[in-house]
Amino acid sequence: MNHLSRTSRHGAHAVVIGASMGGLVAAAAVAPYFDRVTVLDHDALPTEPAPRRGVPQGRHAHALQPGGLLALEDLLPGITDDLVAGGGRAGDASGNCGWWIGGGTLARGIAGNVVMGITRPYLEHTVRTRIAALPNVTLRDQTDVVAPLGKDGHVRGVAVTPTGGGTADEISADLVIDCSGRVSKLPDWLTGLGLPAPEEERVHCKMSYLTRRWRFANDVMGADVFQVITPDATPHFGVCILQEDGTYIVTLGGLLDGAPAKTDEAYLAFARALSVGRIADALDGAEPVTEFQPSHFPYSRRRRYDRVATHPVGLLALGDSIASFNPMYGQGMSVAALQAVALRDMLRRGPVDPKAYYRKAHGLEDVAWKITTSGDLRFDEVEGKRTPDMKFMNSYLDRLTLAARTDPVLAQQFLRVAGFIDPPTAFFKPSVLMRVFRRNRSAATEATATSAAAA
Known part of the structure; x- marks a missing residue:
């Protein structure tokens, strides 16, 4: 039973669709506010760190950005120590990392922000173990969600079947969170409920x-x-x-x-x-x-739930179900963790307004979206919408990363924004602008002197 007071309680049961990282952090976010939480997944969940079919990226390089690791620690206090205890290799985001960005290596320093060298199966196993230990959380694997149950704009649960076929079942819930990722059927479900589906944006990075x-x-x-x-x-x-x-x-x-x-x-x-x-x-x-x-x-994709006029009560999306990014940038798990923290904080204050939640969730994924797509769209062959502000930001970041090759302060500021510690507005603080200007002026002077000497 939930240990919180009745005034903090938001319902008897929450259902999370998907037991990957997005679903696990969502479960951590809602567990204090519901009597029971059930996490559903298509796969047979492994009992040891092991790749699985439902996480096709599991055999590839993964990274939690420093801000994502802090968010995970906020949701599950002590998880960083758990990861290190099992062999996770913690390091400084600047001092223990080499970053070749914008045609050069960023200057080294001590950023004070932690990165963790770990496999995706080990990370997911460690987090899943912590979630499974919560007294009001149940992990139910080998279960497929057919559709949400609801009418008149209210979702009251989900219809499910065993993976591979079998007798259908219904699970009642006060809140359903879709964390099924890129395979999310939520737009179709919304249409089936008589509600509008979100606009979709894609950048075809291939x-x-x-x-x-x-x-x-x-x-x-x-x-x-x-x-x-x-x-x-x-x-x-x-x-x-x-x-x-x-x-x-x-x-x-x-x-x-x-x-x-x-x-x-x-x-x-x-x-x-x-x-x-x-x-x-x-x-x-x-x-x-x-x-x-x-x-x-094939492509980065985001669904603009923040622009949908009418949302059902009792149904939300989180993580890759909202936006999935080119994995080269290592942003997805961190965005999911940050969105989960935002959801938890809203529940702490009272009932969650879907429009307010999606505005917040969009603001978090928009940082990652702009970082990834603006980098990909530098190449003319990549298909996607190019905007004037994207061109401006790319031009400015070229100057910032050029200066950051010799300025550890600028290098660490770049890493703090890219790592979800600081907002992008930090790039335009007067102190940062001045350092960028001075370093670029110095580089231009040196280039002119070198050309003159060569002539």
């Missing part, structure tokens, strides 16, 4: 990539937890992350179907062709631990 875990034979990575090489002149990228078992996961790929072929020779040649050679050097003599794992992500 991201493809190839992942393998390795045991390195050298110490090129040193104390680094992350090495990230983002696209610059070419649409290719590389990510290398230390994992909880001491191996490294390396994901190589690119926009516009730019992944290497599934051979050792092609993979290593791709790494050597990246703008900086740190990952290629680390792979020298490395022993593969897994087979190659390919993946393709």
Whole structure:
């Protein structure tokens, strides 16, 4: 039974659709405010850290941004220590990470923000274990949700069937949260309830990539937890992350179907062709631990529930069910955790107004959307809407990241915004603008002097 007072209670039962990270953080958010919470999932949930069919990205590199890790800690106090206790490799977002962004490496420093080197199955298992231990939460796997139950604008539960077929059942609920991700059927469900479906926005990045875990034979990575090489002149990228078992996961790929072929020779040649050679050097003599794992992500997508005029009472969406981003940027889990914190805070104050919730959820995903899509749309072949403010922001960020190659303060400010610690408005603080201006003026002066000397 919920330990909160009756005035804090919002109902007898909440149902969460999906037991991936979005569903787990949603369960953590609502558990204090309902007598019971049931989390439904299509898969047979593993009892140990293991990839599963419902999380196709589980074999690839994953990252919680510093702000996402803080949000997860807010929802589940002590979870950071739990992750470290099981082998998670904590590091400083600047001091223990190499960031090649905008054609150069950001200056190092001590950001004071934590990143965690872990596999997705280990992260999800650790969080799922904490959620399963909550006395009023039940995880019900191998269950498919057919549709919400409701009429007259009120949702009162869900219709379900066992995965693979069987007798249908109905589960009553005071609140249903759709965390089923990119496969979400919520727009169709809304139409079935006689309500409008949201507008949908897409950016066709055509991201493809190839992942393998390795045991390195050298110490090129040193104390680094992350090495990230983002696209610059070419649409290719590389990510290398230390994992909880001491191996490294390396994901190589690119926009516009730019992944290497599934051979050792092609993979290593791709790494050597990246703008900086740190990952290629680390792979020298490395022993593969897994087979190659390919993946393709055709487009980033968001559904504008914040623009829908009428919402049903008792039905919300969270995480990838609202917006899913190019996974190269590592934003999805962090956005879900931040949205879950926002939902919890609204429940703490009283009944949740869907319009207010979606405005807040949109504000959180919009930061990630602008970061990911503005980067992808730098390449003319990527299909999507280009806006004047996007062009302005890209131009300014080019100047900021150029300055951040030699200015640790600017580098850390960039990482704080990209990591969901600070809002994007922090880029335009007078102190930041002045540092960007001075560093760019200095760089231009040096370039002019070099050209004159060469002449």
